Amino acid sequence: MIAALGLLLGVVLGLIFTPDVPAGLDPYLPIAVVAALDAVFGALRAYLEGIFDDKVFVVSFFSNVVIAAAIVYLGDKLGVGGQLSTGVIVVLGIRIFSNVAQIRRYVFHA
């Protein structure tokens, strides 16, 4: 309940304020969002498995976001930003898919 409330509030706040992202951070935002998505789905799966832990969630969320953005930033500096962000997206995408598959199993008891 509180999770859905938080999510809704975040979306509403984002829509109301639509804060400007500094131009320098612009390329890292999508990667950060994908990393956050991975953390959220991981947390959901852990919740459904009954092993959710808030501390782990908070840490994994922020570390995911920061590390993903940092990898892409480093790649940009090295001139391989495109390739590195592709790699990050692939890994995170696979994790998201398998987590969602697991969640589906729990939700539909399949």
Add this chain to the structure above:
Amino acid sequence: MAEVRTIRDPHAAPEPDLPDHVTQPLLAVITQRSLDADYEHVAARRRAAGDSAPTYRVPRIAGLVLLVFGLLVTVAAVQTSRNASASDASRESLVEQINLRRQGLSDLQAQLDREGSRVVALRARTHDLATEERAAQSRLERLGVRTGFGAVRGPGVEVTVNSAPDTAGGQLVQDADLTLLTDALWAAGAEAISVNGQRLTVLSAFRNVGIGILVNAQPISPPYVLDVIGDPDTLPANLLASAVGGKWYALKDTLGFRFDVRNGGTMSLPSAPAPRLRSAEVAPEDSGRRTQMGDSGT
């Protein structure tokens, strides 16, 4: 995941002490470890502590993080759509610019075509003018030969005139005598005459100065050698036959001038110095050139 493992590793069971990420393909490991190991770790620790009940409560901090997550997603979406409109706008302006430039290019192309046809027309005109100039040049040369303002060469006769050897001072060759002789030569078919190296032009005249004669403002003295270009075969005969020639022969016989006509072979006659026009100007019309020549011709 076990299937993957058996497919990838058809041998006997792998070494038990090797970790998964060594024995398994990368994608399989990623898939298998899609859940953060920390959750398992914490759960295992909690189980060890005796708290084995599964936890389904969501603390406030998780709600806060989800708020951050929602914010992040929304901001990213808003930013992307904003960027999309911005890049659309820039794309549109680029397209507009392309069209403008293309228009400018076609304008320039049309101008190039126009200029090209102008160049062709001008080139044709230049060609015409060059032809005209060549014609005028050859006309000028012809006129120069005729009028005495152009060097000529050709077969001719050499005519020598001198006063009588025993003259008592009164019977020198004078300007009127030379005028008569040259008139006779012109009448006999002479085409160019020079007297002691002075080319006779249409403006030339003989004038007495002391015992000498002035021609082309240059003094000449006897004996007078006239280089005459003309047919050497017919010229002496014509000179005799013509009326003016007859007058000349009568005169020279009367005054006792020494007179000698002989074949001069091929002769080269210099051109007279061109007179400087002080008052006459080239008329602006097309006939200007002709007018100028007419000036020197009269």
